[in-house]
Amino acid sequence: MTDTARIWTAALIVIGDEILSGRTQDKNIAQIATWLGVQGIRLREVRVVADDMDAIAEAVNTLRARNDYLFTTGGIGPTHDDITVDAIAAAVGVPVIVHPQARAILERYYETRGGLTDARLRMARVPEGADLIVNRMSGAPGIKFGNIYIMAGVPSITAGMLDGLTGTLEGGLPLLSTTVGCWVAESEIAELLAQTERAYDGVQIGSYPFFREGRTGANFVIRSTDQAQLDACAAALSDALAAMGREPFAGGI
Amino acid sequence: MTDTARIWTAALIVIGDEILSGRTQDKNIAQIATWLGVQGIRLREVRVVADDMDAIAEAVNTLRARNDYLFTTGGIGPTHDDITVDAIAAAVGVPVIVHPQARAILERYYETRGGLTDARLRMARVPEGADLIVNRMSGAPGIKFGNIYIMAGVPSITAGMLDGLTGTLEGGLPLLSTTVGCWVAESEIAELLAQTERAYDGVQIGSYPFFREGRTGANFVIRSTDQAQLDACAAALSDALAAMGREPFAGGI
Structure with a gap:
């Protein structure tokens, strides 16, 4: 149950x-x-x-x-x-x-x-x-x-x-997650992230910056218990990044 | 100061x-x-x-x-x-x-x-x-x-x-540590560890077992703010292990 x-x-x-x-x-x-x-x-x-x-x-x-x-x-x-x-x-x-x-x-x-x-x-x-x-x-x-x-x-x-x-503890719906990576400074898209999170009920977006090979990037981890909300939010974020000329990487970088 | x-x-x-x-x-x-x-x-x-x-x-x-x-x-x-x-x-x-x-x-x-x-x-x-x-x-x-x-x-x-x-925070004496390793099950020498710890004021001994290459061993980490107490305790523990026919490894395994 x-x-x-x-x-x-x-x-x-x-x-x-x-x-x-x-x-x-x-x-x-x-x-x-x-x-x-x-x-x-x-x-x-x-x-x-x-x-x-x-x-x-x-x-x-x-x-x-x-x-x-x-x-x-x-x-x-x-x-x-x-x-x-x-x-x-x-x-x-x-x-x-x-x-x-x-x-x-x-x-x-x-x-x-x-x-x-x-x-x-x-x-x-x-x-x-x-x-x-x-x-x-x-x-x-x-x-x-x-x-x-x-x-x-x-x-x-x-x-x-x-x-x-395993399997003996009662729990709720697992928290699902998906990651979108991008070679972008998180500070450039902070407002976009906040807006996107607000637009999808029960969805949280975490932003995890990194510095590799002299370049700045970030992985955006989207979490929800609802797969449809998760997918819709990830698609919206990816589209918005692409519209800015920043290629999104499904699954993260 | x-x-x-x-x-x-x-x-x-x-x-x-x-x-x-x-x-x-x-x-x-x-x-x-x-x-x-x-x-x-x-x-x-x-x-x-x-x-x-x-x-x-x-x-x-x-x-x-x-x-x-x-x-x-x-x-x-x-x-x-x-x-x-x-x-x-x-x-x-x-x-x-x-x-x-x-x-x-x-x-x-x-x-x-x-x-x-x-x-x-x-x-x-x-x-x-x-x-x-x-x-x-x-x-x-x-x-x-x-x-x-x-x-x-x-x-x-x-x-x-x-x-x-670094160097801007006031502190006390650094906690010093030294490690003695041994191919021994910690359960074999539990009483020895407790006795040795009690015999040296202000000294703590932590026991960290491991399993490698099919063998059981443990590292014993001795901590004190007093270098002399630390050295004396490590020597006593090493001697006691050697007396049991168990070779001690200074610095750990």
Whole structure:
């Protein structure tokens, strides 16, 4: 059942000192944003917070209340700096327990790899009442608690968790997009863009300038949940650019 | 004058639908985080918000109050979706004016490029009372208002604005780091990491696992403002790994 009128929103909390120090380039924002778009869910806000109980809990409680879904990435490994499960459990006011199915997955995995130590067992801990998110790619499950989806920091592992969630979250109409590129300074056609956007209900135009090979250009990304509006808006913009003697490139440059 | 005991903090707001849609991979978080680290300032939190007046204003007012510095990226171009200056002016309660020096820079730049149109003049708008951040690389200035530093969305332009700011912000001791890599599952040495961290005051150890060529390994990033503590901790960790028969790699793998 899809409610076409309602917009479904999600927030994402990226947890980790390694992102805030600049050591690691985040890949999960773009990965999760793209995946959510396909599910018909808009990523409305992202926060990057440190490996800090209070910082995580504050972000969790603010964002889970005002979005349909909340995703987190990072901090669910076996070491002392992996505090995401504890912080989320504290935020929602439940104890942390060892999930029997997660324990069984770990026992199986470590059977031939030195056995299930206390440190490894940390990875089976979940907020009480949570379910696991099956990961058929790497085996490492994610955790679902209410509207909170707890994912790994390593992007390839998160990809497997998203795969396990695909098609299970209720969303609205996917936000469609099309791109028109042009070798034009965006400042030359700022008014045209604003007029064109106003002329098509529910359509948004984003303008993304670039400088390549000594030339100025821009890609205009048109977004709507309505394919017909999207196509009509893209055609109108392309015609207007052509009328100015500026060749439009369907799909962008 | 550097106060060595005090920790200086910054927050960053990344403004733009293109990041939240997954279309554009953000590069500014890592760039600004790294630059801040060199200035002796910790990036404490990041928010990614949509091109939306209220969302920007809420983030600005929350984060500027609880950090020494607030940076923003994105939304300062000439088109209708560039609303950062308006949103920040509204958040701090001042009108938007055209900055005379910014106008002069634009007039000079567009003298041979079709002249300064209304759309282009938008890029000279600042919150009243703001100063410009000189950009000797691309010419496009950033904007400084109180403790708010307003930067471009295009990472190469932001790089020039950061260059203009280098050495002008008061900070504390830079956070130093060193990395020890090892072909070991982090779950095998979780307790060792926690013990080692506890043994060295003011030192933090982050554990970053990876999977390469079918093998499991991890990099352990040790951070401190004190070089001697850092070196002693790295040596202790390396010795302990070697004693387990696991070769440590200085600098990481």
